[in-house]
Amino acid sequence: MYAYKMGRVPELVICSFIVVSLLVIHFFSDLLRASLGGYYNQDVTLSQLVESQSSDYAWFLKLLVNCFGYSCVFVPGFLIYKYVGRINYLERGNKTFLHKAINMCITGNSGYDQLDAGSSTADKDRPAASTAPKRTSSQEAVQLLWCFGGLMISYLTWGVLQEKIMTQNYLNFTGESAKFKDSQFLVFSNRLLAFLVALAYLQWQPSPVRHRAPLYKYSYASFSNIMSAWFQYEALKFVNFPTQVLAKSCKIIPVMLMGKIMSKAKYESYEYVTALLISLGMIFFMSGSSDSSKASGVTTLTGIFLLSMYMVFDSFTANWQGSLFKGYGMTPLQMMCGVNLFSSIFTGASLSMQGGFMDSLAFATEHPKFVFDMVVLSVCSAVGQLFIYHTIDVFGPVVFTIIMTLRQAVAIMLSCFIYQHSISLLGIFGVLIVFVAIFLRVYCTQRLRAIRKRAEANKPKMAV
Numbered sequence: 001m002y003a004y005k006m007g008r009v010p011e012l013v014i015c016s017f018i019v020v021s022l023l024v025i026h027f028f029s030d031l032l033r034a035s036l037g038g039y040y041n042q043d044v045t046l047s048q049l050v051e052s053q054s055s056d057y058a059w060f061l062k063l064l065v066n067c068f069g070y071s072c073v074f075v076p077g078f079l080i081y082k083y084v085g086r087i088n089y090l091e092r093g094n095k096t097f098l099h100k101a102i103n104m105c106i107t108g109n110s111g112y113d114q115l116d117a118g119s120s121t122a123d124k125d126r127p128a129a130s131t132a133p134k135r136t137s138s139q140e141a142v143q144l145l146w147c148f149g150g151l152m153i154s155y156l157t158w159g160v161l162q163e164k165i166m167t168q169n170y171l172n173f174t175g176e177s178a179k180f181k182d183s184q185f186l187v188f189s190n191r192l193l194a195f196l197v198a199l200a201y202l203q204w205q206p207s208p209v210r211h212r213a214p215l216y217k218y219s220y221a222s223f224s225n226i227m228s229a230w231f232q233y234e235a236l237k238f239v240n241f242p243t244q245v246l247a248k249s250c251k252i253i254p255v256m257l258m259g260k261i262m263s264k265a266k267y268e269s270y271e272y273v274t275a276l277l278i279s280l281g282m283i284f285f286m287s288g289s290s291d292s293s294k295a296s297g298v299t300t301l302t303g304i305f306l307l308s309m310y311m312v313f314d315s316f317t318a319n320w321q322g323s324l325f326k327g328y329g330m331t332p333l334q335m336m337c338g339v340n341l342f343s344s345i346f347t348g349a350s351l352s353m354q355g356g357f358m359d360s361l362a363f364a365t366e367h368p369k370f371v372f373d374m375v376v377l378s379v380c381s382a383v384g385q386l387f388i389y390h391t392i393d394v395f396g397p398v399v400f401t402i403i404m405t406l407r408q409a410v411a412i413m414l415s416c417f418i419y420q421h422s423i424s425l426l427g428i429f430g431v432l433i434v435f436v437a438i439f440l441r442v443y444c445t446q447r448l449r450a451i452r453k454r455a456e457a458n459k460p461k462m463a464v
């Protein structure tokens, strides 16, 4: 009995880490709430208090509050990681749920569910990229078109719905109209649905693939993805929309730089030249399309800082995902499941700490049409993510970013076509530059591949 009780000590310590960290973080958030004037008014949520701040630095306060929410996951996670390593907890043979869950998070294997399909002998390892059969050029072109089409359709629909949800008035049962305000709740519902879809598929897939990556590695991609989305929304309060679109057209350059820093990626000179040309062409096109000439408002230093942070986090996300695919050979669905698991936990923790959960759920119960739009938005986002992970897995982060950048141009061209807006000569020149750059990139890639193939074929002859 004593030994049994002693055997449970680590589990008790681990649970108390979670409880104590949550209490401490809650205490600090209450302190912040009180200092913002919410001490005497308990009906006002922390998010409403922060939203009501009008100073130039309100964005920093919001960031702080969000980070409080995310630390509800990071702090206990870090403490558990350190404690478990210290007492060699994972080497012990007790197969409790907690033991399996921690093992899965830290080492990547628990034999517990389909995310870690390593327990079953029927599970296969995914062939490494180097040993997988090489695709022909036409197969590659079909794949590329498939990724481009999928990303275009899902994110065009997603964009329209997102704007609709955030700008339209919804009627409740008594006929009163109101706007939905909490974008973080939308991100939460999108990520939760994406997680459930991926998990359901992994549970019932006919031939599971062994999963080897420690789960905590997904938390970095999910954190940076949530942060980039937040910086993007927040930047719009300091820069106008066209400026943001213009800045995003140059995303390929930070993605390449981040690839160099993170995974020491080597790019050919034609890749740098074409990246610069695509960015330049997109800038010409965006400034030359009449949609973007409706610029209003001012661009401030804070806006530039927030946009730069968006770029940093966004380029980290795609590169980190690319290196996980390379290093662990997981399937896109496993990646989607892992990243969205953490994104749901992060946004869920942040929402419940700020009190936004209850507000949004109350809005949803009173506005059924909003629930319908939210579900369709989440489905679009989940389908879009399937394409995102497939594209990064097959073509890598740079090609993915090029496709997402072109997506913006196609969306603007479509809107010009539908609403009969004109495109200036500069805009047309910009589109031409982008096309030339892409053609150049494909041509150089094919040539380089042919040269390498020839060199490979000549190798054995030289050895004889």
Ligand SMILES: Nc1ncnc2c1ncn2[C@@H]1O[C@H](COP(=O)(O)OS(=O)(=O)O)[C@@H](OP(=O)(O)O)[C@H]1O
Pocket (backbone or CB within 6 Å): 187, 190, 225, 229, 248, 251, 314, 317, 318, 321, 381, 385, 388, 404, 405, 407, 408
């Ligand atoms: N690498 C990666 N992994 C997972 N999800 C990703 C990734 N890159 C972009 N996204 C999601 O795609 C949505 C559009 O993002 P962006 O506006 O940054 O893309 S774009 O380049 O401007 O088109 C946006 O969705 P929301 O966060 O729901 O707004 C991004 O989070």
